[in-house]
Amino acid sequence: MKTLEELQAIRERMKAKVNNRGVADASDFRIVVGMATCGIAAGARNTLAALTAEVEEKHLDNVIVSQTGCIGICRFEPVVEVFEPGKEKVTYVHVDAERARQIVASHIMNGNPINEYTYSYAVKEN
Template sequence: MKSLEDLKKLRDSARQMMHLREGGDSVRIVIGMGTCGIAAGARETLAAVMQELERLHLYDVVVTQTGCAGFCDKEPLVDVILPGQPRVTYAKVDGERARRIIDEHVVNGRVIEQWVIER
């Protein structure tokens, strides 16, 4: 490390690693991981979400799971919550839809209305 600039660079990249623990305002993606969700392929959805986030270096997005929401036939369900905005729930999110949701909704803030079942 030669200068304060080097330190700042290192800090910024290291911060991503700490983000989960720091909390604060961040995008949350919640995946239904109840028995019904997993049966409907929620694990693949989760994997796709994570791969896409990593590909786009979106380390500050928080991914959590939740249980059955009562719409078992619409699983896998995925919620996207942007800071300061209400929750948007997407239905039947497979890997392909998950990637699209991230690209459109998380990155560009455009809700993909046709997949939304609740907001």
């Protein structure tokens, strides 16, 4: 026997789980992780896991975490791209689990892309 409160708790927990079951909305953030052989070898799976965990924990229901293939900058893997509607795509490089969490907190939640982690910054510095 479940109380009304328990049923409501199930509703809320499950809502987060089924949230990405629908064709992506144009207003959503899309975080895309490069998951070709190069990315996976560099640890992209941990990055992906960290991203999905963050999105769930922070209840970010306007964010879709997805994966893609190799975009050709294998030495910078794991590569993560953030698509924000109406803005230029931001490409992050060498994204480990820690960087992934920072990107979610700073870029997605507060609208401040982290310049030091971007591809353009990495290319300029090296």
